[in-house]
Amino acid sequence: xxxxxxxxxxxxxxxxxxxxxxxxxxxxxxxxxxxxxxxxxxxxxxxxxxxxxxxxxxxxxxxxxxxxxxxxxxxxxxxxxxxxxxxxxxxxxxxxxxxxxxxxxxxxxxxxxxxxxxxxxxxxxxxxxxxxxxxxxxxxxxxxxxxxxxxxxxxxxxxxxxxxxxxxxxxxxxxxxxxxxxxxxxxxxxxxxxxxxxxxxxxxxxxxxxxxxxxxxxxxxxxxxxxxxxxxxxxxxxxxxxxxxxxxxxxxxxxxxxxxxxxxxxxxxxxxxxxxxxxxxxxxxxxxxxxxxxxxxxxxxxxxxxxxxxxxxxxxxxxxxxxxxxxxxxxxxxxxxxxxxxxxxxxxxxxxxxxxxxxxxxxxxxxxxxxxxxxxxxxxxxxxxxxxxxxxxxxxxxxxxxxxxxxxxxxxxxxxxxxxxxxxxxxxxxxxxxxxxxxxxxxxxxxxxxxxxxxxxxxxxxxxxxxxxxxxxxxxxxxxxxxxxxxx
Numbered sequence: 001x002x003x004x005x006x007x008x009x010x011x012x013x014x015x016x017x018x019x020x021x022x023x024x025x026x027x028x029x030x031x032x033x034x035x036x037x038x039x040x041x042x043x044x045x046x047x048x049x050x051x052x053x054x055x056x057x058x059x060x061x062x063x064x065x066x067x068x069x070x071x072x073x074x075x076x077x078x079x080x081x082x083x084x085x086x087x088x089x090x091x092x093x094x095x096x097x098x099x100x101x102x103x104x105x106x107x108x109x110x111x112x113x114x115x116x117x118x119x120x121x122x123x124x125x126x127x128x129x130x131x132x133x134x135x136x137x138x139x140x141x142x143x144x145x146x147x148x149x150x151x152x153x154x155x156x157x158x159x160x161x162x163x164x165x166x167x168x169x170x171x172x173x174x175x176x177x178x179x180x181x182x183x184x185x186x187x188x189x190x191x192x193x194x195x196x197x198x199x200x201x202x203x204x205x206x207x208x209x210x211x212x213x214x215x216x217x218x219x220x221x222x223x224x225x226x227x228x229x230x231x232x233x234x235x236x237x238x239x240x241x242x243x244x245x246x247x248x249x250x251x252x253x254x255x256x257x258x259x260x261x262x263x264x265x266x267x268x269x270x271x272x273x274x275x276x277x278x279x280x281x282x283x284x285x286x287x288x289x290x291x292x293x294x295x296x297x298x299x300x301x302x303x304x305x306x307x308x309x310x311x312x313x314x315x316x317x318x319x320x321x322x323x324x325x326x327x328x329x330x331x332x333x334x335x336x337x338x339x340x341x342x343x344x345x346x347x348x349x350x351x352x353x354x355x356x357x358x359x360x361x362x363x364x365x366x367x368x369x370x371x372x373x374x375x376x377x378x379x380x381x382x383x384x385x386x387x388x389x390x391x392x393x394x395x396x397x398x399x400x401x402x403x404x405x406x407x408x409x410x411x412x413x414x415x416x417x418x419x420x421x422x423x424x425x426x427x428x429x430x431x432x433x434x435x436x437x438x439x440x441x442x443x444x445x446x447x448x449x450x451x452x453x454x455x456x457x458x459x460x461x462x463x464x465x466x467x468x469x470x471x472x473x474x475x476x477x478x479x480x481x482x483x484x485x486x487x488x
Contacts, residue, residue: 013088014085015085015087016051016085016087016094016096018041019040019041019042020038020039020040020041020049020051020096021038021039021040021041022036022037022038022039022051024382025037025038025382026382026383026384027050027380027381027382027383028383029383032052032054032055033052033053033054033055033056034052034053034055035050035051035052035053036050036051036052036053037049037050037051037099037380037382038050038051038096038099047098047099047187048099048101048187049082049096049097049098049099050096050097050098050099050100051094051095051096051097052094052095052097053092053093053094054092054093054094054095057090057091057092058091058093059086059093063093067081067084067095069147072145073141073142073145073147075137075138075141076137076138076189076192076367077134077135077137077138077141077192077193077194077195078138078141078142078194078195079097079098079100079182079194079195079196080097080098080194081095081096081097082096082097082098083095083096084096097196098184098189098194100182100183100184100185100194100196101183101184101185101186101379101380102182102183102184102185102375102377103179103180103181103182103183104131104179104181104182104183104247105179105181106377107123107183107377108123108250108251108254110376110377111123111254112254112255115254123251123252123254124363124371125363126363126364126365126366126371127369127370127371128248128251128252128332129358129359129363129364129365130191130365130366130367130368130369130371131181131183131193131251131369132244132247132248132251132365133354133359133365134192134193134365134367134369135181135193135195135244135247136244136350136353136354137354138193138194138195139195139240139241139244139350140350140351140354142195142240143237143240143349143350179197180195180196180197181193181194181195181196181247182194182195182196183369185375185379186375190368190370191366191367191368191369191370191371191375192367192368192369193369221260221272221275222246222256222258222259222260222275223242223243223246223247223258224239224242224272224275225238225239225242225243225344226242226276226279226286226342227239227297227344228270229270229271229272229275229276229279229299230270230271230276230294230297230298230299230300230303231270231271231297231298231299232270232297232298232344233298236344237349237350238344238345238347239344240350241339241347241348241349241350241353242339242340242344242347244339244350244353245336245339245340246258246340248335248336248339249321249336249340252321252324252326252332252336253321253324253326255324257282257320258275258278258279258282259278260274260275260277260278261274270299271299271302273306276303276306276307277307280307280311280312280315281312281315282315282317282320283315283316283317283340283342284312284313284315284316284317285307285309285311285312285315286342286343290342290343290346291342291343291346292343293343293345294342294343317336317337317340318333321333321336331356331357331358331361332358334356334357334358335348335353335356335358338352338353338356339353
């Protein structure tokens with residue numbers, strides 16, 4: 001290459017540090033790299049962006065796959081990749097995304113904390129319905145374009161877009177979080193769900209390699225479909241649907257439905273006894289007539305050796321959900337049953353789920369999951385570089401464990417309560433109190449795809465300071481929407 005041309009090209013190349021202000025605004029870090037909240041220096045717009053700096057040098061195959069998919073995928077409920085920056089000086093790769101102020105993990109955690117403090121604040125029925133519909137809409141778009149997400153809930157790997165690793169790097173590995181489901185804050189896309197983390201996504205228009213030939217761990221155990229746990233050799237769209245069913249149950253109850261300890265998370269063996277046991281304790285042991293092909297599963301012989309059908313005679317999804325005040329004759333429960341069907345062949349599809357009667361009864365789903373109400377959830381906190389994550393996490397985790405033995409979790413003495421505990425507190429730079437206001441609800445493909453979807457006019461909302469300490473504090477103000485105890 002001509003030297004003068006190379007110098008000219010280098011001078012004209014856009015550098016991320018020249019275009020965006022992000023110093024001191026780190027909102028995530030982990031093995032994948034760092035995520036910053038950024039703004040344009042030239043002031044061309046007032047939008048917030050998410051800048052992800054990928055750890056290491058150069059572009060890995062996983063990063064190439066994620067970038068290639070995101071450049072092609074365009075949907076209101078799939079995260080939008082705005083630009084890719086490659087620094088030739090240090091070979092660092094930067095990805096520029098739209099910034100999402102919230103994610104499903106923090107939303108559920110907010111309500112779980114209120115429940116633990118014996119001041120339960122239920123997720124509104126309309127919000128649950130809107131969240132589920134938009135997740136289904138995004139997944140239907142991916143499936144229609146021959147893309148399997150494969151890690152819908154938790155960004156467990158190094159290419160997680162947002163906070164999957166930065167929140168639980170030093171926690172017990174069973175304490176995973178729905179960080180791949182983002183929710184936009186105030187702005188033109190207020191309350192819009194965004195499916196993120198395409199690092200695990202795969203095209204499935206041609207036969208896929210067996211699971212064991214690809215990734216040792218594909219979907220977080222709690223959200224793994226039973227066919228994966230029994231050694232299924234190929235992926236189908238049904239594994240994403242099972243994960244959505246797990247999300248739906250968690251939205252209805254504020255608790256992960258299939259939580260269990262998972263000490264051997266790094267094993268390449270897909271069979272996991274404890275996870276199957278947890279599924280059977282909720283769903284019951286599958287009858288032969290309900291899942292005829294279970295006998296063809298590679299781990300079926302191990303299953304029959306380890307489990308006895310009569311152990312789970314009194315277990316059923318009806319009984320589990322009734323404990324959480326979800327009526328078995330409700331449309332919500334009927335849809336949940338279809339999403340959590342054990343036989344993947346009989347499991348409902350995303351398109352069928354979007355047409356379910358559940359979405360036709362009031363309250364109707366909206367494009368703003370907050371339905372124009374004031375957003376009660378705090379904004380993301382900025383991290384500092386003052387101390388290593390592990391040092392701060394371990395210290396705070398010990399303090400939290402000490403509190404849990406008294407009244408911190410509401411479950412004193414429970415040894416397996418990782419699903420009720422929040423992550424270790426990070427040392428953060430305090431964000432000044434801010435106020436929220438009603439935002440514009442956008443009309444998009446979402447409205448056109450569901451003529452029954454409602455788009456209420458958000459009325460003016462009263463300004464309220466946001467907490468600067470995160471989602472696990474007990475001083476949170478309750479949401480300003482109706483939250484009386486309800487039955488679905």
